[in-house]
Amino acid sequence: MKNESVCDVKTLLNVLSQGEEQTLRLEACVGDPDSAEMCRHLARQTHSLFQQAAAMARLIADSRQQPSSNNNNNNTNTAAVASDSPPRSGSGSPTSESSERASKEQERREMSKKRKTLPRWTNQVRVTSGGSSDGGGVIEGTPDDGYSWRKYGQKDILGAKFPRGYYRCTHRNSYGCLATKQVQRSDEDPSVFDITYRGGHTCLQRRRPTATAASAAQEPGMLQMQDNRQLDPNRPQEPHCDQNELLLSFRQGLKVKTEGLIPDGEHGLTSSSFSFPSTPVSNFASTFSPTFISPTTSESNYFSMSPCQMSNFGRGPTFLGSESELTDLISGATSVANSPMVDIDFVLEPANFEPSFPSFDSSNFFR
DNA sequence: CCAATTTGACCGGC
DNA sequence: GCCGGTCAAATTGG
Numbered sequence: 001m002k003n004e005s006v007c008d009v010k011t012l013l014n015v016l017s018q019g020e021e022q023t024l025r026l027e028a029c030v031g032d033p034d035s036a037e038m039c040r041h042l043a044r045q046t047h048s049l050f051q052q053a054a055a056m057a058r059l060i061a062d063s064r065q066q067p068s069s070n071n072n073n074n075n076t077n078t079a080a081v082a083s084d085s086p087p088r089s090g091s092g093s094p095t096s097e098s099s100e101r102a103s104k105e106q107e108r109r110e111m112s113k114k115r116k117t118l119p120r121w122t123n124q125v126r127v128t129s130g131g132s133s134d135g136g137g138v139i140e141g142t143p144d145d146g147y148s149w150r151k152y153g154q155k156d157i158l159g160a161k162f163p164r165g166y167y168r169c170t171h172r173n174s175y176g177c178l179a180t181k182q183v184q185r186s187d188e189d190p191s192v193f194d195i196t197y198r199g200g201h202t203c204l205q206r207r208r209p210t211a212t213a214a215s216a217a218q219e220p221g222m223l224q225m226q227d228n229r230q231l232d233p234n235r236p237q238e239p240h241c242d243q244n245e246l247l248l249s250f251r252q253g254l255k256v257k258t259e260g261l262i263p264d265g266e267h268g269l270t271s272s273s274f275s276f277p278s279t280p281v282s283n284f285a286s287t288f289s290p291t292f293i294s295p296t297t298s299e300s301n302y303f304s305m306s307p308c309q310m311s312n313f314g315r316g317p318t319f320l321g322s323e324s325e326l327t328d329l330i331s332g333a334t335s336v337a338n339s340p341m342v343d344i345d346f347v348l349e350p351a352n353f354e355p356s357f358p359s360f361d362s363s364n365f366f367r
Numbered sequence: 368c369c370a371a372t373t374t375g376a377c378c379g380g381c
Numbered sequence: 382g383c384c385g386g387t388c389a390a391a392t393t394g395g
Contacts, residue, residue: 150370150371150372151371151372151373152372152386152388152389153373153374153386153387153388154372154374155385155386155387157384157385158383158384158385164385164386166385166386168387170370170371180386182386
């Protein structure tokens with residue numbers, strides 16, 4: 001509770017210090033006629049940082065006003081989540097069936113506990129079925145967001161015309177990726193899907209090239225981003241820092257609203273005053289995943305911390321050799337307040353690092 | 368044959 | 382006890 005607001009303050013400080021950096025940059029290139037474009041971007045970005053900061057300040061103010069009322073979804077961070085991770089230690093000895101079962105049960109309980117704390121946001125996606133050529137025949141399947149999902153359930157929901165589909169990341173087993181989503185077709189407009197995402201991807205999955213191409217072709221709104229990438233002088237050509245669904249949905253120009261992340265979110269935060277792209281309530285943003293940072297303007301990923309940069313932010317090129325170092329960095333960042341990803345508790349916890357995936361290199365996370 | 372989906376059962380929260 | 386979410390056996394598809 002108190003902790004929470006402290007966190008928020010930290011985040012706010014981060015944003016502010018970013019703003020500061022940003023203005024310095026801006027100042028640096030202001031005289032240069034060659035950098036006009038850059039200036040514009042920086043200015044935009046600065047603006048959005050201020051918006052973020054304002055939003056957070058309001059949040060903090062709100063939570064101070066009514067300190068007790070809203071304690072459900074604390075996504076509170078780090079320690080809590082990290083520490084209650086199941087040891088899952090012995091790994092390879094399925095001796096007695098009962099113990100196995102017990103551990104499974106425990107695992108499950110942990111999971112659901114954890115899942116509750118995972119960031120969650122919904123995203124309305126309209127699937128434009130190309131054209132009017134096929135009158136009523138709306139849509140095949142669900143909109144592709146670039147990740148590969150595996151359906152694990154479907155349920156009729158009370159008061160909803162259409163059943164809700166439950167998906168989880170295909171790489172749940174291989175990478176312990178806890179990302180899940182629920183897809184529900186809207187009652188009124190069957191071409192609209194309500195997609196609720198939970199948890200960020202901890203797998204290093206990229207968007208499949210084929211699927212990407214295909215969906216890019218289908219989605220008219222998806223073009224700018226790619227240009228943008230070519231524009232970006234700073235981006236080290238690496239798809240590793242690729243976006244996640246959220247950004248994708250930006251491209252689709254769709255409504256994204258966060259949920260259960262903001263105490264008193266109704267106070268104009270999510271609902272009215274902000275259209276999403278300009279203001280990622282950053283507590284959420286940073287909590288969610290290192291790859292999702294400051295959507296600011298959809299075109300200005302420019303300097304805004306790609307994960308690659310983030311690691312460079314306050315300290316030189318950082319190489320993360322171990323996950324302890326990783327958490328170190330994170331907590332360091334928290335206190336030094338030089339990066340927006342302060343309170344990442346993004347599901348990357350040590351327990352998930354089993355020796356079983358040698359290919360995993362945590363340094364990739366921040367490239 | 369393997370991987371993904373389907374679908375009824377099961378479980379926890381309210 | 383109801384409901385939403387997940388599991389897992391059965392089924393389908395490539």
